[in-house]
Amino acid sequence: MMDEVDDRDFMSASVVDGDRDLDAGLRPSSLGDFIGQPRVREQLELVLHAARARGRTPDHILLSGPPGLGKTSLAMIIASEMGAAIRITSGPALERAGDLAAMLSNLVEGDVLFIDEIHRIARPAEEMLYLAMEDFRVDVVVGKGPGATSIPLEVAPFTLVGATTRSGALTGPLRDRFGFTAHMEFYETDELVRVLQRSAGILGIPIDADAATEVAGRSRGTPRIANRLLRRVRDFAEVRGNGHVDLAAARAALKVYDVDDLGLDRLDRAVLGALVRGFGGGPVGVSTLAVAVGEEPATVEEVCEPFLVRAGMIARTPRGRVATAGAWHHLGLQPPAGAIDQVHGVRAREDDAGTLFN
Ligand SMILES: Nc1ncnc2c1ncn2[C@@H]1O[C@H](COP(=O)(O)OP(=O)(O)OP(=O)(O)O)[C@@H](O)[C@H]1O
Ligand SMILES: [Mg+2]
Numbered sequence: 357m358m359d360e361v362d363d364r365d366f367m368s369a370s371v372v373d374g375d376r377d378l379d380a381g382l383r384p385s386s387l388g389d390f391i392g393q394p395r396v397r398e399q400l401e402l403v404l405h406a407a408r409a410r411g412r413t414p415d416h417i418l419l420s421g422p423p424g425l426g427k428t429s430l431a432m433i434i435a436s437e438m439g440a441a442i443r444i445t446s447g448p449a450l451e452r453a454g455d456l457a458a459m460l461s462n463l464v465e466g467d468v469l470f471i472d473e474i475h476r477i478a479r480p481a482e483e484m485l486y487l488a489m490e491d492f493r494v495d496v497v498v499g500k501g502p503g504a505t506s507i508p509l510e511v512a513p514f515t516l517v518g519a520t521t522r523s524g525a526l527t528g529p530l531r532d533r534f535g536f537t538a539h540m541e542f543y544e545t546d547e548l549v550r551v552l553q554r555s556a557g558i559l560g561i562p563i564d565a566d567a568a569t570e571v572a573g574r575s576r577g578t579p580r581i582a583n584r585l586l587r588r589v590r591d592f593a594e595v596r597g598n599g600h601v602d603l604a605a606a607r608a609a610l611k612v613y614d615v616d617d618l619g620l621d622r623l624d625r626a627v628l629g630a631l632v633r634g635f636g637g638g639p640v641g642v643s644t645l646a647v648a649v650g651e652e653p654a655t656v657e658e659v660c661e662p663f664l665v666r667a668g669m670i671a672r673t674p675r676g677r678v679a680t681a682g683a684w685h686h687l688g689l690q691p692p693a694g695a696i697d698q699v700h701g702v703r704a705r706e707d708d709a710g711t712l713f714n
Contacts, residue, residue: 367621369424369578369659382555382583383429387437390426391554391579392547396538400430403536404437413466414438415535416489416516418474420523422662424580425540427519428472434517435468442468447476456481457496457509460488465512474518475525482530489516489533521658542577542666545569551579552586561590562599567606574610574619576663581619588613618667618686623651625687627660628669631679632687637695639676671696 371379384390387397387404400417407414417434419427435442443459450456450471463469471477477485488494488511495506518534520526531537543551552568555561563571563586571589575582592609593601615621620628630648631638642661646653661677664670669683684691 367576367581367615367619369422369576369581369663371423371580379428379580379583382558383432384426384554385433385436387433390429390433391550392543393426393538393540396430396540399536400434400538404434408438413440413513413515416518416533418523418526418531418534418537419517419519419540420537421521421540422542422578423521423659424578425542426579427540428470430538430540431468431470431472431517431519434515435470438466438468438515440466440468440515442470444470444472446472447474447478450481451478453478453480453484454496456484456488457494460484460494460511460514461509463512463514465514467512467514468517469514470517470519472519473521474530475520475522482527485516486529486533522654542663543579544577545572548572548575548577548579548582552582555583555586556601559586559590561586561601563589563601563606564603566603567601570603570606571610574615574617576619577666578663585610585613585615620664620667620686623649623655624660624664627656627664628679628683628687631670631677632684632689637684637692638678639673641676645677 387401390397403414403417414434419430421427431444432442441464443463445459450459459469484494492511492513494509494511496509497504497506499505516534523531523537549565549568549572552563552572556563556568567589571585572582575585589601589606589609590599592612593599593605596608597605616625626649627645630645631640634648635645642657643653646656649656661670661672664683665672667682668680669686671678671680678696679691681691681695681697684695
């Protein structure tokens with residue numbers, strides 16, 4: 357039944373059931389294949405090129421940005437552009453320093469060590485990582501109590517690639533040890549059209565240009581969501597039509613799945629609704645807003661808010677979150693006098709030095 361479709365999962369930028377295989381099959385495999393993110397691509401190209409020319413491993417690289425924008429794909433691309441092997445782990449998996457020591461001691465020269473969700477790494481492992489990043493050495497503590505000794509262990513020169521949806525949650529010392537931070541941004545519609553056309557080509561889905569534009573416009577600036585919507589639209593076109601995705605099929609499919617014009621999902625709409633109806637448009641703190649919609653503050657802050665800010669619905673101010681006139685209009689309400697018109701000049705992410713979303 358239609359109302360059983362969980363649009364929270366459906367429009368979530370995070371990995372949900374069935375995405376893993378899709379992600380793997382559609383991942384771009386070289387920088388040239390990687391669509392969009394022109395700034396990050398140019399910066400990375402320079403870093404990698406210079407390292408190759410010097411015959412050295414590249415500096416440690418931090419990839420920062422909301423879910424589904426291509427951080428894991430980029431980590432793999434970095435390794436393949438360097439002709440290096442990639443070892444993959446994640447912050448939550450590195451609970452004890454020993455877990456990390458084992459990974460580090462198995463590295464061979466030039467390897468890329470990819471730590472996903474690096475902001476969730478446990479403190480003892482993090483401290484070990486400092487030393488490994490800086491001096492390619494770890495101190496392994498053997499034994500307990502007064503007889504414990506610390507044995508220094510060499511680590512082969514490697515490149516750490518960290519990915520985080522919350523670079524603000526990284527400790528200063530860890531952040532400082534990365535030579536380069538790539539700030540991933542939401543994709544423009546025309547870039548998502550190219551992502552969709554590439555994916556449609558790989559999956560053998562015939563899709564018209566205007567249909568691709570329609571899907572792209574509702575994909576929340578996120579390639580993972582674009583790819584997921586593409587599959588749903590294909591299902592619709594195959595079941596209700598002849599398999600060819602034209603504009604009418606795309607629109608009808610998106611209607612079935614309750615994806616609105618902006619691609620907002622239920623939680624986004626709940627956050628906007630709470631802000632506008634519950635708090636008169638704000639300003640209100642993010643934790644208060646999270647309580648109002650029954651979600652974790654981190655989910656509201658990392659998952660909903662970046663896109664709502666980008667879509668011009670919410671502005672972050674020193675006193676809290678504020679609904680823009682656009683948010684009131686989107687909910688079919690008349691904005692009060694004095695509602696913020698647009699979000700030009702408002703920092704989308706505190707940690708995003710100098711980049712403004714418009
Ligand atoms: N620039 C791109 N060009 C083409 N496809 C892309 C691009 N970026 C991402 N994708 C697609 O989106 C999917 C998700 O990307 P990826 O897993 O790299 O995101 P992520 O940032 O690591 O997400 P998370 O934060 O959830 O780990 C990939 O499978 C790939 O198909
Ligand atoms: Mg990832």
